[in-house]
Amino acid sequence: MLTQFVTVLIFVAIIGCILYGRRLIKTEKVDAVFGNPERAKGGTHWIIVGSSAILLIWLYYSWDIAKGFYPKSANELCQVAKVNESLLGLKYQFPIEEREFKSTSIIKIENKNLERVANEIQSSPDLSDQQKNILVGYINQTKQLIPLLTNEDLMEMSTKLEIKELTEQIKILSSNFQKKDYPFETAEQKIERQNAISEQGSWGIITVRTGTGSIENTIEVPMVPETNRGLKFHVAAEELKIINDKFFKLRNHNPQFKNSIKKIKDEIKAYRKSLNDTDEVASTYAKDIVKIARRIEYASIYPPTALNQMKTAIIEFDNTQKDQQGGLRLVDIILFPAGTIVSSGTSCSEQGSGRWLPKPSDTFNKFILMSKPSVGYKNIPLLWIDMIDVSSIVGFVLPDWFADILPGEYPIHTNDGVVEQNFKGQVLKIVTGDFKLFKIPVPYGHIWDSFLRVFLGLVFGIIIGVPLGLFMGLNRFAKGFFDPLIELYRPVPPLAWAPLIISVLGIDNTGKVFLLFMVSLSIMIISARAGASGTQLSKIHAAHSLGASKKQILRHVIFPNSLPEILTGIRVAVGMCWGTLVAAEFLAGTTGIGFVENVAKKYFQYEVIWITIFIMGMLGLLFDITLRKIIDKTIPWRGKG
Amino acid sequence: MSDLVSQNLNMIFKSPKGETVHALKDVSFTLKKGELLTVLGPSGCGKTTLLNIAAGFLRPTSGKITLNEKEIDGPGVERGMVFQQGALFEWLTVAENVNFGLRMKKESHEVTAKKVEEWLDIVGLKGFGNTPTYQLSGGMQQRVALARCLINDPDLILMDEPLGALDALTREKMQSLVLKIWKETGKTIILITHSVEEALLLGERLYVMAPRPGRIHKEYNLPFAEMGLKEDLREIKKNKEFSSKREEILSMIWNMEEEIMGKEN
Numbered sequence: 002m003l004t005q006f007v008t009v010l011i012f013v014a015i016i017g018c019i020l021y022g023r024r025l026i027k028t029e030k031v032d033a034v035f036g037n038p039e040r041a042k043g044g045t046h047w048i049i050v051g052s053s054a055i056l057l058i059w060l061y062y063s064w065d066i067a068k069g070f071y072p073k074s075a076n077e078l079c080q081v082a083k084v085n086e087s088l089l090g091l092k093y094q095f096p097i098e099e100r101e102f103k104s105t106s107i108i109k110i111e112n113k114n115l116e117r118v119a120n121e122i123q124s125s126p127d128l129s130d131q132q133k134n135i136l137v138g139y140i141n142q143t144k145q146l147i148p149l150l151t152n153e154d155l156m157e158m159s160t161k162l163e164i165k166e167l168t169e170q171i172k173i174l175s176s177n178f179q180k181k182d183y184p185f186e187t188a189e190q191k192i193e194r195q196n197a198i199s200e201q202g203s204w205g206i207i208t209v210r211t212g213t214g215s216i217e218n219t220i221e222v223p224m225v226p227e228t229n230r231g232l233k234f235h236v237a238a239e240e241l242k243i244i245n246d247k248f249f250k251l252r253n254h255n256p257q258f259k260n261s262i263k264k265i266k267d268e269i270k271a272y273r274k275s276l277n278d279t280d281e282v283a284s285t286y287a288k289d290i291v292k293i294a295r296r297i298e299y300a301s302i303y304p305p306t307a308l309n310q311m312k313t314a315i316i317e318f319d320n321t322q323k324d325q326q327g328g329l330r331l332v333d334i335i336l337f338p339a340g341t342i343v344s345s346g347t348s349c350s351e352q353g354s355g356r357w358l359p360k361p362s363d364t365f366n367k368f369i370l371m372s373k374p375s376v377g378y379k380n381i382p383l384l385w386i387d388m389i390d391v392s393s394i395v396g397f398v399l400p401d402w403f404a405d406i407l408p409g410e411y412p413i414h415t416n417d418g419v420v421e422q423n424f425k426g427q428v429l430k431i432v433t434g435d436f437k438l439f440k441i442p443v444p445y446g447h448i449w450d451s452f453l454r455v456f457l458g459l460v461f462g463i464i465i466g467v468p469l470g471l472f473m474g475l476n477r478f479a480k481g482f483f484d485p486l487i488e489l490y491r492p493v494p495p496l497a498w499a500p501l502i503i504s505v506l507g508i509d510n511t512g513k514v515f516l517l518f519m520v521s522l523s524i525m526i527i528s529a530r531a532g533a534s535g536t537q538l539s540k541i542h543a544a545h546s547l548g549a550s551k552k553q554i555l556r557h558v559i560f561p562n563s564l565p566e567i568l569t570g571i572r573v574a575v576g577m578c579w580g581t582l583v584a585a586e587f588l589a590g591t592t593g594i595g596f597v598e599n600v601a602k603k604y605f606q607y608e609v610i611w612i613t614i615f616i617m618g619m620l621g622l623l624f625d626i627t628l629r630k631i632i633d634k635t636i637p638w639r640g641k642g
Numbered sequence: 643m644s645d646l647v648s649q650n651l652n653m654i655f656k657s658p659k660g661e662t663v664h665a666l667k668d669v670s671f672t673l674k675k676g677e678l679l680t681v682l683g684p685s686g687c688g689k690t691t692l693l694n695i696a697a698g699f700l701r702p703t704s705g706k707i708t709l710n711e712k713e714i715d716g717p718g719v720e721r722g723m724v725f726q727q728g729a730l731f732e733w734l735t736v737a738e739n740v741n742f743g744l745r746m747k748k749e750s751h752e753v754t755a756k757k758v759e760e761w762l763d764i765v766g767l768k769g770f771g772n773t774p775t776y777q778l779s780g781g782m783q784q785r786v787a788l789a790r791c792l793i794n795d796p797d798l799i800l801m802d803e804p805l806g807a808l809d810a811l812t813r814e815k816m817q818s819l820v821l822k823i824w825k826e827t828g829k830t831i832i833l834i835t836h837s838v839e840e841a842l843l844l845g846e847r848l849y850v851m852a853p854r855p856g857r858i859h860k861e862y863n864l865p866f867a868e869m870g871l872k873e874d875l876r877e878i879k880k881n882k883e884f885s886s887k888r889e890e891i892l893s894m895i896w897n898m899e900e901e902i903m904g905k906e907n
Contacts, residue, residue, distance in 0.1 A: 547794060
């Protein structure tokens with residue numbers, strides 16, 4: 002319902018905005034000069050057209066428009082796919098979609114194989130002449146099998162009758178298929194089918210496994226036919242399957258062929274037994290010849306005209322079923338671009354863009370579902386708040402050795418088995434967080450974890466990088482001393498460090514924060530250094546002659562003068578950290594957005610993959626906008642000095 | 643005695659390639675308290691070097707320079723400096739720029755605020771205290787730079803082409819302002835300039851310097867600065883003596899330039 006509304010809205014918006022844009026061009030005073038940048042300003046209507054086009058392409062190629070306007074189409078196409086699947090084996094016997102008869106191509110292939118083996122035998126140095134003669138004799142015998150199968154005169158009457166019977170069955174199915182009340186479903190069958198329909202759910206439904214709270218894969222396309230048209234195809238597919246099975250059980254073996262093949266098999270068997278261990282090569286070739294003979298035995302090789310009537314019947318049925326699809330064929334061609342619904346035995350699935358490009362409506366629903374803290378992903382919400390006692394934070398922040406260095410001893414239990422608390426013990430309780438105070442809300446979840454890692458890596462990078470960078474910008478020793486160190490690790494892609502750092506510092510936060518610290522450190526050092534060394538000498542001179550000390554110049558002149566570079570560096574570092582973090586979370590970890598995407602990839606949860614992509618994009622954008630706002634607020638003088 | 647005394651100043655720069663440049667050679671002069679000295683010369687004659695030595699940013703290769711009989715050794719509050727581009731701290735407001743020196747000395751807020759008001763009034767920037775510096779025009783920036791320098795009450799004010807980057811109209815106004823401040827405060831001022839007219843108008847004394855090696859070529863004692871305090875500056879420019887002096891100095895500098903070109907060819 003929402004999809005339909007959005008689709009119509011998009012069409013209206015695109016057409017409206019294009020018309021508005023055209024009118025604007027006409028009414029605007031047309032300037033004669035090409036390349037006036039003023040003309041590129043203020044094009045909100047074109048922004049609407051652009052974003053609508055993206056959304057429309059998404060809706061279209063994810064088949065969400067098909068789902069919105071024809072929600073039953075996938076189920077019906079599934080039934081059609083079943084028919085196609087059943088027809089496939091029969092069709093392949095004839096040059097309907099293939100170039101030649103199946104029999105022809107098998108004969109060609111096996112003749113070629115026999116020739117190849119014959120050549121190998123003739124040129125083999127490991128075979129005696131006698132052995133060669135025997136083996137070539139077998140090959141000739143095997144070749145003689147094929148005419149026994151393709152001679153229409155030798156064909157058994159019973160086989161001919163069975164083929165005729167199958168042909169009749171296909172013809173009856175064709176004529177029945179066109180009848181309105183086919184497949185003559187009884188009331189009981191109908192009730193049974195409707196029960197199955199109510200249980201199976203609809204196209205692309207999301208199921209949440211109760212208890213664990215994890216999201217399971219979607220049922221892509223429901224199997225049980227929901228419409229009368231679908232039912233027709235479903236039943237026809239089943240009937241065809243029976244015909245198909247019967248046909249492939251059928252063997253075109255006449256008594257002469259049976260005798261010949263038995264003779265070949267027995268002779269080769271006896272020959273192989275007579276061979277010594279040293280004649281392994283001859284034995285292998287004999288085995289190869291038997292294999293080819295067996296393949297000829299089990300392939301459906303028929304005389305050239307024996308299946309003509311059957312072929313006509315199958316083509317007739319194929320045309321009939323295509324006619325009966327009616328409007329569904331159009332829906333399939335137009336609204337299922339770049340793929341369609343296919344059936345493979347136990348299930349129907351989307352194949353093509355509809356598979357890897359999740360439908361916006363499904364993605365939205367899944368996102369809403371995942372946002373619920375009780376669902377989340379892998380039992381961890383995306384972003385939620387937990388009430389945590391202040392004590393645990395205090396215990397985390399204060400180091401435990403704080404209590405150890407106090408004078409005195411920890412309390413020892415007395416003879417009565419009582420422990421009397423003393424001051425040192427009290428302090429230990431505080432630094433280990435063993436007390437109750439009040440609870441405060443603390444955010445947690447995948448998004449928060451990723452955010453926190455970037456934030457901590459960045460903060461450590463700034464705290465250490467900025468002073469070091471300023472120092473390096475002002476001092477020859479610092480520049481020379483630290484430069485090799487930084488230039489040695491900076492050009493290495495951060496991810497190249499990841500396996501090492503993760504295996505040393507662990508897959509949890511420590512390793513990732515350290516990796517991000519490395520990323521941000523080099524950027525912060527370089528930007529702070531550039532800021533410091535870019536300070537105009539006249540400003541420092543002015544500060545000097547105004548009586549500022551070295552410290553004051555650093556604090557009041559060089560630092561504020563470097564701020565634009567430092568803040569730009571932070572902006573670059575955030576981007577780099579964000580990219581590195583997601584990739585690092587791919588490598589190892591148990592939480593974080595990158596982790597979610599990696600797990601979703603393993604289970605082919607395309608919706609989740611796209612949701613994580615969106616979240617990452619949005620968070621990246623949020624970081625950048627926030628920093629841009631901060632930059633505009635704190636250094637309005639940038640570029641105007 | 644609060645004189646600026648320079649004795650046989652020599653400044654030799656060595657480039658990394660080993661070439662030596664004799665920027666100043668045996669420069670000696672004495673500047674009495676309250677005098678306004680303008681220094682004129684073609685580029686490369688060592689004007690700025692001389693100023694930087696007086697400010698204490700450079701140490702002379704040989705020779706001595708003293709202010710109030712104290713040798714100049716490094717920058718100090720008693721010698722204020724005004725730069726060509728103002729060299730204002732653009733992250734601060736006008737008032738914060740002006741009170742920079744006092745803040746560094748950790749003066750009390752009331753005293754600072756009062757002095758800033760006073761000086762902004764003198765340089766004609768009353769009410770601009772909270773304006774961000776980067777929003778000011780070039781002339782206003784130079785006024786801030788003047789106030790910032792003067793609020794520290796220096797004995798000597800060094801001006802390195804302070805009006806060089808200004809348009810003609812603003813420049814004329816600023817010239818009057820410099821004269822006014824010189825009169826009212828009685829400070830010793832050294833002003834370096836490219837403009838012959840400016841040097842003549844403002845200078846009580848005028849040194850014309852010559853390049854290679856940098857030295858004082860000729861010294862003038864001029865009446866125009868005194869006149870400028872009473873008369874309109876444009877009237878002085880019409881003065882016959884003014885024009886003849888201007889022509890004389892211009893041809894002198896012209897010859898120097900010719901000489902350099904000849905040397906190079």
